[in-house]
Amino acid sequence: MEEELKEILAAALAAADPERVVRRFLSMxxxxxxxxxxxxxxxxxxxLVIGKASGAMARAAGEVLGEALNDxxxxxxxxxxxxxxxxxxxxxxxxxxxxxxxxxxxxxxxFLEELGEGDLLLVLVSGGASALLADTAPGITLEDLxxxxxxxxxxxxxxGEINAVRKHVSTLKGGGLVRRALPARxxxxxxxxxxxxxxxxIGSGLTAPDPTTLEDVRGILKRYEIEPxxxxxxxxxxxxETPKPGDAAFEKLTNTIVGSGRLTAAAAxxxxxxxxxxxxxxSTYLTGDAREMAGFHAAVVKEILESGNPLxxxxxxxxxxxxxxxxxxxxxxxxxxEFALSLALELEGIEAWAALIIDTDGTDGPTNAAGGLVTGxxxxxxxxxxxxxxxxxxxxxxxEALRVGEALVSTGPTGTNVNDLRVMLVSDGTHQ
Amino acid sequence: MEEELKEILAAALAAADPERVVRRFLSMxxxxxxxxxxxxxxxxxxxLVIGKASGAMARAAGEVLGEALNDxxxxxxxxxxxxxxxxxxxxxxxxxxxxxxxxxxxxxxxFLEELGEGDLLLVLVSGGASALLADTAPGITLEDLxxxxxxxxxxxxxxGEINAVRKHVSTLKGGGLVRRALPARxxxxxxxxxxxxxxxxIGSGLTAPDPTTLEDVRGILKRYEIEPxxxxxxxxxxxxETPKPGDAAFEKLTNTIVGSGRLTAAAAxxxxxxxxxxxxxxSTYLTGDAREMAGFHAAVVKEILESGNPLxxxxxxxxxxxxxxxxxxxxxxxxxxEFALSLALELEGIEAWAALIIDTDGTDGPTNAAGGLVTGxxxxxxxxxxxxxxxxxxxxxxxEALRVGEALVSTGPTGTNVNDLRVMLVSDGTHQ
Numbered sequence: 025m026e027e028e029l030k031e032i033l034a035a036a037l038a039a040a041d042p043e044r045v046v047r048r049f050l051s052m053x054x055x056x057x058x059x060x061x062x063x064x065x066x067x068x069x070x071x072l073v074i075g076k077a078s079g080a081m082a083r084a085a086g087e088v089l090g091e092a093l094n095d096x097x098x099x100x101x102x103x104x105x106x107x108x109x110x111x112x113x114x115x116x117x118x119x120x121x122x123x124x125x126x127x128x129x130x131x132x133x134x135f136l137e138e139l140g141e142g143d144l145l146l147v148l149v150s151g152g153a154s155a156l157l158a159d160t161a162p163g164i165t166l167e168d169l170x171x172x173x174x175x176x177x178x179x180x181x182x183x184g185e186i187n188a189v190r191k192h193v194s195t196l197k198g199g200g201l202v203r204r205a206l207p208a209r210x211x212x213x214x215x216x217x218x219x220x221x222x223x224x225x226i227g228s229g230l231t232a233p234d235p236t237t238l239e240d241v242r243g244i245l246k247r248y249e250i251e252p253x254x255x256x257x258x259x260x261x262x263x264x265e266t267p268k269p270g271d272a273a274f275e276k277l278t279n280t281i282v283g284s285g286r287l288t289a290a291a292a293x294x295x296x297x298x299x300x301x302x303x304x305x306x307s308t309y310l311t312g313d314a315r316e317m318a319g320f321h322a323a324v325v326k327e328i329l330e331s332g333n334p335l336x337x338x339x340x341x342x343x344x345x346x347x348x349x350x351x352x353x354x355x356x357x358x359x360x361x362e363f364a365l366s367l368a369l370e371l372e373g374i375e376a377w378a379a380l381i382i383d384t385d386g387t388d389g390p391t392n393a394a395g396g397l398v399t400g401x402x403x404x405x406x407x408x409x410x411x412x413x414x415x416x417x418x419x420x421x422x423x424e425a426l427r428v429g430e431a432l433v434s435t436g437p438t439g440t441n442v443n444d445l446r447v448m449l450v451s452d453g454t455h456q
Numbered sequence: 457m458e459e460e461l462k463e464i465l466a467a468a469l470a471a472a473d474p475e476r477v478v479r480r481f482l483s484m485x486x487x488x489x490x491x492x493x494x495x496x497x498x499x500x501x502x503x504l505v506i507g508k509a510s511g512a513m514a515r516a517a518g519e520v521l522g523e524a525l526n527d528x529x530x531x532x533x534x535x536x537x538x539x540x541x542x543x544x545x546x547x548x549x550x551x552x553x554x555x556x557x558x559x560x561x562x563x564x565x566x567f568l569e570e571l572g573e574g575d576l577l578l579v580l581v582s583g584g585a586s587a588l589l590a591d592t593a594p595g596i597t598l599e600d601l602x603x604x605x606x607x608x609x610x611x612x613x614x615x616g617e618i619n620a621v622r623k624h625v626s627t628l629k630g631g632g633l634v635r636r637a638l639p640a641r642x643x644x645x646x647x648x649x650x651x652x653x654x655x656x657x658i659g660s661g662l663t664a665p666d667p668t669t670l671e672d673v674r675g676i677l678k679r680y681e682i683e684p685x686x687x688x689x690x691x692x693x694x695x696x697e698t699p700k701p702g703d704a705a706f707e708k709l710t711n712t713i714v715g716s717g718r719l720t721a722a723a724a725x726x727x728x729x730x731x732x733x734x735x736x737x738x739s740t741y742l743t744g745d746a747r748e749m750a751g752f753h754a755a756v757v758k759e760i761l762e763s764g765n766p767l768x769x770x771x772x773x774x775x776x777x778x779x780x781x782x783x784x785x786x787x788x789x790x791x792x793x794e795f796a797l798s799l800a801l802e803l804e805g806i807e808a809w810a811a812l813i814i815d816t817d818g819t820d821g822p823t824n825a826a827g828g829l830v831t832g833x834x835x836x837x838x839x840x841x842x843x844x845x846x847x848x849x850x851x852x853x854x855x856e857a858l859r860v861g862e863a864l865v866s867t868g869p870t871g872t873n874v875n876d877l878r879v880m881l882v883s884d885g886t887h888q
Binding site for chain 1 (some may be wrong): 652737738739740741744748749758759762763765766777
C-alpha cells in the first residue's frame with residue numbers, strides 16, 4: 025500500500041502542477057482558442073499572470089498561444105521562477121507588500137488601459153496574488169495599507185472579514201480588475217489556494233464580483249475596534265462600493281478553476297480507484313486542529329474495518345482542507361506531520377491500513393518534509409528507535425518521530441499550493 | 457425534512473429499546489429456545505439481569521420464556537423500573553458502589569453456584585452493570601475499592617486502562633462470571649453503551665475473556681503513579697490472572713450485541729433510506745469536542761452540496777459516538793445541544809439541510825432536552841428572539857439558544873443509552 029500511496033501522491037500533485045493545469049484548460053487548435061472549454065475569437069489577446077506560480081503558468085500560456093498572444097504582463101514573487109522574455113515581468117514582495125508591489129499594481133492598471141473592444145484579457149491567478157499587488161485606492165499610501173493590514177491581523181477578525189476590508193480600499197480586488205478591463209472580455213484560469221474555491225476569495229476576488237458591502241466593512245471595523253489610518257477612513261466614507269454580483273461588468277467574464285484542493289483530491293480518488301480501491305472523497309473543507317482531525321479520520325477507518333461502513337474494504341478515504349496546530353513546545357514539525365503521527369498512534373497495531381498526509385506545497389511547517397506516510401507499524405518502529413511517539417506529539421516534535429519511524433514524505437517545493445491532502449487506504453488483505 | 461428526522465429518531469430509539477431488543481433476539485417457538493439466532497435445549501434456564509435497563513429486559517425475558525425460566529436474579533439501579541416478581545431483585549447504587557453493590561455481587565456469586573451441567577445461564581447486560589456490582593476479590597474491602605476507584609479517576613488514566621485494573625481486582629468482571637458459571641453454558645444479550653461494542657468492555661467484560669494482563673495493570677499503576685490500598689497491592693502480587701482469550705471457560709459462551717450505537721445508527725440509516733435518502737453511516741467511533749465535531753460534519757455537508765461528494769443529494773450522513781464539551785461558563789446545555797447550535801452557525805443560511813443531534817438516553821447534559829434539531833434557518837430565528845447564538849455557544853448556553861430557536865428535542869428518559877446519534881439530511885429540493 026505504501027507504493028500505491030506514492031503513485032496516488034504523484035497523480036494528485038500532477039493535478040495541481042501550474043504548467044500542466046494551464047495546458048489542460050487552454051488550447052489552440054487550427055487557430056481556434058479554447059479556454060476552460062469555451063471558444064474565443066478575440067481581436068487581440070493580452071495575458072496578465074499574477075501569483076507565486078506565475079513563471080510556470082506564463083511559460084505554458086506563452087507556448088500554447090504562440091503568435092496569438094499580443095502582449096503579456098507577469099507579476100512574480102522575488103526569487104521565484106521567471107517567465108519567458110515575451111512577458112514583461114515585475115518582481116514584488118510577499119507576504120508583506122512593498123514599493124515593488126505598489127509599482128506592480130500601477131503597471132497592471134496601465135496594462136488594463138491598453139484593452140479595447142474585441143480584446144480578450146486572459147488572467148492567470150495563483151496563490152499569493154493578493155499580496156503581490158498593493159493596489160491602494162487614491163489617497164491611500166503604501167504605509168497606510170501596511171498599517172491597516174497589521175491592525176486587521178491583530179484584531180482577531182476572520183480571513184473573510186479581513187478580505188472584505190481589503191477589497192474596499194483596493195482598485196483591482198473585489199472585481200475592480202474586471203471593471204477596469206472593460207470593454208474587453210475577461211477569461212480567468214484560477215489555481216485556487218482557498219478552501220471552497222470561491223472566485224471571490226481567490227486573490228481577494230481579482231476576477232469576481234464582491235458579495236461584501238461597505239456596510240459590512242464598517243460593521244467589521246466597529247466590531248473589532250479597528251482604527252484605520254485617516255486616508256482609509258476618508259475613502260470608506262465616500263461610498264466607493266465594489267462591483268456586485270449581477271453588475272454588467274461581469275457579463276463578459278469566465279472564471280475556471282484549473283487547480284484546487286478539490287481537483288487534487290479528485291485526482292487522488294481517481295488513481296486510488298484505478299489501483300482497485302473504492303474511493304470516497306469525504307470533504308475538501310476539513311480545517312481545524314490536526315490532532316482532532318486525525319481522531320475523526322481514525323474513527324472512520326475503525327468503522328470501515330469493524331462494520332464495513334460507509335464502504336467495505338478495499339477502499340480509500342480522501343479529504344482536503346487545512347490542518348492547523350497549536351505549538352506548545354519548541355519541537356520541529358508541522359500540522360500534517362502531527363496529523364500523521366497522531367493517526368499512527370490512534371490506529372497503532374491495526375493492520376490493513378496506510379495513510380498519506382501532506383501539504384501540497386511540499387513544505388509542512390518549518391521543515392523540509394511535506395508530511396507523513398504512516399501505517400499500523402509506524403508507532404512501534406518509532407519506539408524501537410528510542411523515541412516516545414506520545415511525547416514527541418506533546419512536544420510538537422513530529423518531524424523527529426516520523427524520521428526515525430521512516431515515515432517522512434519529502435517532495436521538495438512543488439511550485440503549487442492547493443492546501444492539504446490526506447489519503448487513507450484500507451485493505452481487505454489483497455493489497456499489501 | 458424535520459418531520460422525516462422525527463420518524464428517523466423514532467426508528468433509531470426503537471432499535472435500542474431494552475424490551476424490544478430482548479424480544480428481537482430471544483424467542484421460544486414450539487418449545488425451542490433461540491438466543492441471538494442460536495438454538496438451545498438446556499436442562500434448566502437461569503437468567504441473570506444486570507444494569508440500568510434490567511427492569512424492562514427482565515420483564516421481556518420473563519414473558520418470552522414463561523415456564524421455561526427456572527430462576528432469575530436481577531440487579532437494578534435504585535429508583536429504576538423493577539422486574540416482575542418472578543425475579544429476585546437486588547437494588548444497588550450507581551455510579552458509586554455501596555454496601556448494596558457488595559451484597560449484589562455476593563448474591564450473584566451464590567446464584568452462579570446453583571448452576572450445573574446442562575444448565576443455561578442467560579445473562580442480560582445493560583449500561584451501569586459494572587458499577588452495580590462491587591465484586592471485590594477476597595481481602596479487598598468496599599472501602600478499598602472506592603479508594604482505588606478514586607485514585608484511578610484522578611490519575612488521568614484512560615477508561616480502558618482503568619477497566620484493566622478493575623478487572624484484576626474483581627471476581628466477576630474480566631470473564632470471571634463465565635468461569636464461575638461452569639459447567640453451565642452462558643448466552644449473553646448485551647445492550648452496549650460502549651463505543652465500539654467490544655464485549656470485553658461492556659460491563660467491564662462480565663461475559664468476555666480479558667485481553668489485558670497483570671503485567672499491563674502493574675505498568676498502568678506505575679505509569680500514573682497510583683498507590684493502591686495495601687489489600688489491592690497484596691492481591692496483585694499473587695498472580696491472580698483473569699481468564700484470557702482461548703481459555704476453555706469460553707468454549708460454551710455466546711455473546712450477542714442486541715442494542716448499540718452501531719445498531720441504532722444502522723436503524724436510522726435504514727429509515728432514512730426508506731424515506732428516499734441515500735444513507736451513509738460514516739462512523740460510530742466519533743468522540744471528541746462537540747464544536748470540533750460539528751465543524752467536521754459541516755465540512756461534509758458543504759462538500760455534498762458543492763460537489764456531490766461523497767454522495768449526491770438527497771442523502772443522509774449518520775454518525776455515532778460520544779461528544780464532549782469543555783464547560784467554561786455557567787450556562788445551561790449539553791454536548792449534543794452545543795453540537796447542534798454549532799452546526800446551525802456553521803451552515804447558517806444554507807438551505808436544503810436539516811440535522812438531528814441527540815443523546816440516546818434522552819438527557820443531554822443537566823437539561824430536560826435530548827439534543828437539537830436544526831436547519832439553515834435556526835441561527836436567524838435565535839437572533840430574532842434576541843439571543844446571540846455565538847455568545848450562547850461561548851457561554852455554554854446552548855439550551856436557551858435552541859429553545860428560542862424552536863430547535864430543542866425532548867424525548868424524556870428513553871430507558872436506554874447507546875451514546876449519541878447524529879443524522880444530517882441533505883436534500884436535492886424534492887424533500888421539504
